[in-house]
Amino acid sequence: MPDTPAATSRARVRVPLRFQDGYGVDAELVTFHGLADGAEHVAVVLGDPAPGTVPLVRLHSECLTGDVFGSARCDCGPQLREAVERIAERGGVLLYLRQEGRGIGLYNKLDAYALQDQGLDTYEANAALGLPEDDRDYTAAAQMLRALGITALDLLSNNPDKAAQLRYLGISVRDRVPTGVFTTAHNVRYLHAKVVKTQHTLPLANLPDITAVTDVTALTDVTDLTDVTGLTAHPERAGRAGVTGLAERDAG
Numbered sequence: 001m002p003d004t005p006a007a008t009s010r011a012r013v014r015v016p017l018r019f020q021d022g023y024g025v026d027a028e029l030v031t032f033h034g035l036a037d038g039a040e041h042v043a044v045v046l047g048d049p050a051p052g053t054v055p056l057v058r059l060h061s062e063c064l065t066g067d068v069f070g071s072a073r074c075d076c077g078p079q080l081r082e083a084v085e086r087i088a089e090r091g092g093v094l095l096y097l098r099q100e101g102r103g104i105g106l107y108n109k110l111d112a113y114a115l116q117d118q119g120l121d122t123y124e125a126n127a128a129l130g131l132p133e134d135d136r137d138y139t140a141a142a143q144m145l146r147a148l149g150i151t152a153l154d155l156l157s158n159n160p161d162k163a164a165q166l167r168y169l170g171i172s173v174r175d176r177v178p179t180g181v182f183t184t185a186h187n188v189r190y191l192h193a194k195v196v197k198t199q200h201t202l203p204l205a206n207l208p209d210i211t212a213v214t215d216v217t218a219l220t221d222v223t224d225l226t227d228v229t230g231l232t233a234h235p236e237r238a239g240r241a242g243v244t245g246l247a248e249r250d251a252g
């Protein structure tokens with residue numbers, strides 16, 4: 001385990017969260033001193049874990065296009081909305097990490113989008129720009145968790161690298177709990193690349209051949225795509241139910 005200096009909490013403020021679909025919950029936002037990368041990450045503390053249970057935690061990487069503007073090119077917005085409610089129900093923390101574009105920044109991400117529009121996948125596009133496929137380091141996340149008194153957790157994520165890095169940093173990840181599946185006509189190739197290239201636990205691996213969807217722009221209704229993928233298109237609840245079978249307990 002690397003020897004990382006401790007971070008301390010800086011401010012704790014109550015913020016009532018009110019989403020456009022009517023869901024609301026009161027959160028406590030926590031800021032920090034001493035984070036390793038100097039970025040302004042924020043912890044969103046939700047609900048109250050029952051005594052003797054570990055908190056549910058999500059490390060959510062910033063996505064301006066998806067989180068703020070509702071872009072359908074990725075699944076970040078629905079994942080964020082889902083995570084807030086699931087964590088609030090059980091008690092836990094969402095770490096909102098300022099790692100736009102898997103760490104390469106917003107402008108580089110949009111450059112990568114332009115290359116994806118020419119046929120490259122999400123990882124090839126980063127590489128073509130001379131950038132890492134995924135530049136995220138979760139040292140600051142581990143510091144934030146420790147500052148909040150959390151050393152054991154269940155992780156709400158499909159990304160095995162998040163669990164692996166947290167464990168390396170000395171945090172005990174008991175279960176890795178998959179998020180819902182939020183497909184749109186515009187993000188299915190992106191989600192498929194995450195499964196094939198970075199082993200995200202999304203139930204897309206058995207797709208007959210995603211490249212058979214040659215013209216996604218023609219799929220104006222996401223239910224068209226559901227026929228192709230066999231997946232549920234974008235419902236927050238049904239999508240979640242569809243992947244619960246993938247919940248796994250990681251050893252160690």
Ligand SMILES: Nc1nc2c(ncn2[C@@H]2O[C@H](COP(=O)(O)OP(=O)(O)OP(=O)(O)O)[C@@H](O)[C@H]2O)c(=O)[nH]1
Nearest residue numbers: 061062063074099100101102109112122157158159
């Ligand atoms: N470079 C790049 N970043 C992207 C792209 N699409 C989304 N992102 C960024 O990817 C991050 C979200 O990561 P994801 O790979 O969707 O999911 P994850 O966080 O690794 O895994 P989960 O916990 O399962 O959601 C955000 O920072 C987005 O801005 C893309 O095409 N290129």
Ligand SMILES: [Zn+2]
Nearest residue numbers: 063066074076
């Ligand atoms: Zn996104």
